[in-house]
Amino acid sequence: MGALVITVTSGKGGVGKTTTTANIAAALAAQNAKVVCIDGDIGLRNLDVVMGLENRIVYDLVHVVEGTAKLRQAMIRDKRLPHLYLIPAAQTRDKSAVSPSDMIRICDELRTECDYIIIDSPAGIERGFRNALAPSDKVLIVTNPEVSAVRDADRIIGLVESEQKGPPSLIINRIKADMVKRGDMLSIDDVLDVLAIDLIGIVPEDEQIVVGSNRGTPVALDEKSRAGQAFRNIARRLAGENLPLMDLDKQDGFLARLGKLIRPGG
Amino acid sequence: MAVSIAIKGIKEGLLVTVGDGDWAEAGPTLLEKLREGGEFFRGARLVLQLGGRALGAAELGKLRTSLGDLNIQLWTVLSESALTGNAAKALGLETSLPKPPAVTPELPPIDPLEDGSEAILVQHTVRSGRSINFPGHVVVIGDVNAGAEVSAGGNIVVWGRVRGTVQAGINGNAEAVICALDLAPMQLRIGNAIATSPKRRGKPEPELARVKDGQVVAERWKPNEREK
Numbered sequence: 001m002g003a004l005v006i007t008v009t010s011g012k013g014g015v016g017k018t019t020t021t022a023n024i025a026a027a028l029a030a031q032n033a034k035v036v037c038i039d040g041d042i043g044l045r046n047l048d049v050v051m052g053l054e055n056r057i058v059y060d061l062v063h064v065v066e067g068t069a070k071l072r073q074a075m076i077r078d079k080r081l082p083h084l085y086l087i088p089a090a091q092t093r094d095k096s097a098v099s100p101s102d103m104i105r106i107c108d109e110l111r112t113e114c115d116y117i118i119i120d121s122p123a124g125i126e127r128g129f130r131n132a133l134a135p136s137d138k139v140l141i142v143t144n145p146e147v148s149a150v151r152d153a154d155r156i157i158g159l160v161e162s163e164q165k166g167p168p169s170l171i172i173n174r175i176k177a178d179m180v181k182r183g184d185m186l187s188i189d190d191v192l193d194v195l196a197i198d199l200i201g202i203v204p205e206d207e208q209i210v211v212g213s214n215r216g217t218p219v220a221l222d223e224k225s226r227a228g229q230a231f232r233n234i235a236r237r238l239a240g241e242n243l244p245l246m247d248l249d250k251q252d253g254f255l256a257r258l259g260k261l262i263r264p265g266g
Numbered sequence: 267m268a269v270s271i272a273i274k275g276i277k278e279g280l281l282v283t284v285g286d287g288d289w290a291e292a293g294p295t296l297l298e299k300l301r302e303g304g305e306f307f308r309g310a311r312l313v314l315q316l317g318g319r320a321l322g323a324a325e326l327g328k329l330r331t332s333l334g335d336l337n338i339q340l341w342t343v344l345s346e347s348a349l350t351g352n353a354a355k356a357l358g359l360e361t362s363l364p365k366p367p368a369v370t371p372e373l374p375p376i377d378p379l380e381d382g383s384e385a386i387l388v389q390h391t392v393r394s395g396r397s398i399n400f401p402g403h404v405v406v407i408g409d410v411n412a413g414a415e416v417s418a419g420g421n422i423v424v425w426g427r428v429r430g431t432v433q434a435g436i437n438g439n440a441e442a443v444i445c446a447l448d449l450a451p452m453q454l455r456i457g458n459a460i461a462t463s464p465k466r467r468g469k470p471e472p473e474l475a476r477v478k479d480g481q482v483v484a485e486r487w488k489p490n491e492r493e494k
Binding site for chain 2: 125151152154155157158159161162194196
């Protein structure tokens with residue numbers, strides 16, 4: 001029935017849901033797929049900022065739900081990618097303005113028109129999360145390699161399973177290879193040991209993320225960014241490709257090369 | 267008021283039950299009744315049920331003679347009165363009916379089915395924020411993750427890792443046990459005893475936790491040296 005509805009969620013806040021949503025959407029749209037993003041975080045919208053579309057918002061999700069605007073009117077076309085659209089959240093309302101059945105209805109309306117619908121879930125396990133989960137075909141759980149984020153991811157996986165949404169996939173975001181090596185950060189295996197779900201991607205810590213978010217330019221469009229490469233890989237895996245996980249030890253920055261020259265074999 | 271006299275044939279002979287009332291009246295009435303029966307009672311063996319009435323040997327002896335005249339043998343005297351009983355014994359009478367031969371009880375058939383008690387099976391990992399609460403036993407095939415809670419009225423068995431909070435014997439049953447392939451719970455309670463996991467050294471091993479002298483102890487499961 002047309003589009004695949006993907007919900008990006010995490011439980012804990014600040015692990016990179018919105019960044020992940022924006023980047024996967026951009027990467028998919030860059031592969032010529034037609035993608036619609038929906039910001040599910042009503043009252044605390046961010047996705048428009050990260051995608052650099054803040055100043056184009058006229059109508060939002062709540063307008064569509066309440067019938068003040070048509071779905072088409074609320075879909076903002078991306079400024080770079082012609083196949084990428086955003087349905088922004090309302091900033092002046094709260095989660096109760098939308099119900100899970102509203103979300104299902106809107107997604108069903110969109111399904112025939114695009115290839116992917118990506119919903120950015122708010123943090124938490126309340127109404128906003130349930131709204132974002134209701135229409136989902138595929139749930140992506142974003143977590144960081146730290147105990148509290150993994151604990152919340154575990155909670156979310158339990159809720160997704162109890163909603164019979166099928167097995168979710170995991171994205172481990174903001175990994176620092178050197179910290180893992182020193183034993184100061186959970187490794188990928190440590191996280192998978194607890195969560196025991198399919199791993200769809202790992203994203204290294206990358207300063208460019210902050211730069212991209214502030215500028216409204218997803219790093220997935222930056223060929224040189226390591227995190228951008230990681231998000232492009234996730235997009236390709238979602239499209240059905242079978243790619244090996246990124247090698248986190250590979251450092252190709254100037255400083256890293258310098259470091260290797262100074263400490264050969266180090 | 268006439269004394270009630272009931273005559274009934276039983277396996278051992280003729281059972282005569284004499285109701286409450288004066289013996290001076292009951293005795294002759296009894297004889298009268300038997301005499302009325304005439305030939306029918308001739309040669310019978312009599313079991314006399316006297317209830318609580320107290321009769322001396324003289325009275326019983328007189329009755330025996332009178333019955334003998336009717337060709338009826340006074341054989342047994344049943345009585346709740348010690349006096350009557352002793353008098354009957356003195357006269358060489360039986361004071362109880364012979365017990366039916368003891369039937370050797372048949373051996374109950376051997377039932378191979380074991381009884382058990384009620385438990386629920388949870389065949390998946392119990393994740394953070396989920397809880398299981400059951401008055402019987404709980405069996406989990408999967409892990410119990412940190413942030414999950416399992417409580418049982420009876421025992422808890424986890425075929426997997428325990429990282430969350432597990433509580434067995436919630437109604438104060440200190441006999442309950444908790445066992446797991448890898449037992450490192452956030453907190454473990456059995457009955458009223460509470461414990462946290464010590465820092466692990468080495469590889470996880472199957473363990474069984476129980477309460478000994480008010481303390482929770484976890485014992486490694488070793489196939490060859492199990493204690494009861």
